[in-house]
Amino acid sequence: MHLKQLTDSMLDELSRQARNSPRKRANHNLHQNLSDLTQRLAIAMEPDTSVLPHRHPHTWELLHSLRGRFVILYFDKTGTVIDRAELGSDCQMIENPAGMWHAVLSLDTGGIIFEVKHGPYKPLEEVDIMQPPLNSAALNDWYAGASIGDRLPSA
Numbered sequence: 001m002h003l004k005q006l007t008d009s010m011l012d013e014l015s016r017q018a019r020n021s022p023r024k025r026a027n028h029n030l031h032q033n034l035s036d037l038t039q040r041l042a043i044a045m046e047p048d049t050s051v052l053p054h055r056h057p058h059t060w061e062l063l064h065s066l067r068g069r070f071v072i073l074y075f076d077k078t079g080t081v082i083d084r085a086e087l088g089s090d091c092q093m094i095e096n097p098a099g100m101w102h103a104v105l106s107l108d109t110g111g112i113i114f115e116v117k118h119g120p121y122k123p124l125e126e127v128d129i130m131q132p133p134l135n136s137a138a139l140n141d142w143y144a145g146a147s148i149g150d151r152l153p154s155a
Contacts, residue, residue, distance in 0.1 A: 004030045006042055006114075011067060015110045018044035025049045034121035042066060043113050045106035050136035053079065053103040053152065054129045056096075059118035063104075064093040068111025071143055075101035079130055079152035087113065101130065105143040 010028065017026035024046035031040050045051075053075050063072065065088030072094060074083040079101075085091045088111075096102050104113070132139060132152045142153065 006030075006066070011042070011044075011112055014042060014044040014112060015067075018046050018049075019109075023049060031119065034119070036119045038116065039119045039121055040116050041114070043115060045070070045104070045111050045113060046109060047106045047111070048136065048140065049106060050139060051104045052129050052131065052139075053101050054124055055099050055101045056117065056122075056124075057099050057128060058122060060098050061096040061102075062093065062116040063087060063096070064114045066112040066114050068106060068108035070111060070113055071105040071107060071146075072096075073103045073105075073143055073146055075103070075130070075152070077101065079132070079154070081146050081148050081150045084146065084148060103143060105140055107144075 006028065014026050014028050018024055025043060027041045027043045029039075029041045031038060053073070063070075069086055069088035072085045072087060073081055074096075076082050085094050086107075087094060130152065132154070134142060134153055
C-alpha cells in the first residue's frame with residue numbers, strides 16, 4: 001500500500017515549479033487518473049497567475065488553503081460579484097456549488113490551494129469561462145479590490 005502525502009518538501013518543490021512556470025501555477029495530483037471519479041490536487045498559485053471567472057456545471061468544488069491566502073469571488077451570470085471569501089485568513093475551506101461562477105486570486109507568493117471535485121476531469125468549455133477585456137495584471141488588480149455588487153469590466 002502506498003500512502004499519499006503532501007509533505008513540506010513536496011509543497012516547497014510545487015511552489016518552486018509554479019514560480020518558474022509561464023502560467024505561474026503547478027499542480028500535484030493525488031488521484032491516479034484524469035478519469036477518476038474524485039479529483040484531488042494541490043495547486044501552487046503565484047499572485048500573478050490568471051484565473052478567469054469560470055464555472056463547473058457538473059460538479060461542486062471544495063477549496064482549502066494549504067499555504068497562503070486566496071481571494072475567492074463569486075459572480076452571477078452578468079459578472080456581478082455576489083459573494084467574496086478569503087481562504088487562509090477569515091475562512092479555511094469553502095465549497096463552491098456546481099455551476100457557480102467563481103474566480104481565484106492568490107495573495108501570497110508560495111500560495112498553495114487544495115481542490116477536491118467530482119471526476120472525471122473535464123476541460124472547461126468556452127461557455128463556462130467569462131472573458132473580461134482586461135490583461136492578467138489588470139484583472140488581478142480588479143479581483144483584489146472587488147466588493148459585493150461590483151461588476152466585471154466589459155468591452
